[in-house]
């Protein structure tokens with residue numbers, strides 16, 4: 001267990017959407033947060049220490065790991081990224097952060113994986129985190145790389161970790177698929193909080209959703225982790241219906257990865 005009162009936790013990608021939700025949800029209990037991002041981090045409180053750095057700056061990573069007991073990896077490229085950017089952040093960046101953490105004696109890593117790590121499974125299949133990955137894209141394959149690296153860090157170095165296969169993180173659900181995959185801001189903080197506090201998660205993979213009525217996966221490892229989500233996308237179904245979203249018709253996606261599983265692969269520019 002990581003002690004929220006005394007131990008330093010480093011959050012990477014802290015200026016991003018999930019990083020910002022984690023700051024809001026974690027800072028009342030977690031007294032020593034170290035935050036890093038390539039972008040400035042807004043309005044730090046007195047228990048937050050901010051470091052602006054590129055994830056590719058290994059010397060900066062090594063410095064910021066000092067005295068850190070746990071790392072929460074939330075860095076990511078979004079929008080119109082190239083495959084080069086994706087590789088640099090989601091493969092090389094993941095390696096550098098994990099390796100820097102290992103050398104600094106970090107004991108726990110919480111990692112932002114994704115639904116796209118298993119996105120090629122048919123929606124009708126009983127999918128659990130125990131099944132082999134079936135990534136639906138290079139993005140998904142690189143997320144599996146991070147999960148695999150965590151397995152090696154557990155087997156060889158004893159570092160405990162929780163990989164969160166995050167579904168759709170938004171303030172509210174946005175479409176039919178997110179009625180199954182939504183992860184609310186409050187629940188992402190609860191999920192990371194219990195991933196840090198658990199006495200021994202081993203090398204765990206969990207699904208990262210709220211308590212959605214329409215969840216399509218099974219045995220998400222929440223009971224073992226002690227995660228008790230409090231939100232349900234179904235409470236927002238009227239809002240979606242009013243927006244013209246097809247919430248009553250047949251399920252639109254044949255695979256767990258939704259549109260990713262069918263979209264053309266992005267080419268390196």
Ligand SMILES: NC(=O)c1ccc[n+]([C@@H]2O[C@H](COP(=O)([O-])OP(=O)(O)OC[C@H]3O[C@@H](n4cnc5c(N)ncnc54)[C@H](O)[C@@H]3O)[C@@H](O)[C@H]2O)c1
Nearest residue numbers: 013015016017018038054055075076078112114166168169
């Ligand atoms: N949002 C979702 O629905 C979702 C779903 C599955 C997985 N994830 C994963 O969760 C993580 C966080 O997602 P998010 O929605 O908060 O994304 P986001 O884009 O809002 O945040 C990512 C942060 O990473 C930072 N970053 C990018 N390149 C960097 C670099 N070279 N050096 C340092 N920092 C850099 C960005 O500045 C940004 O603040 C990502 O790894 C993403 O792949 C998100």
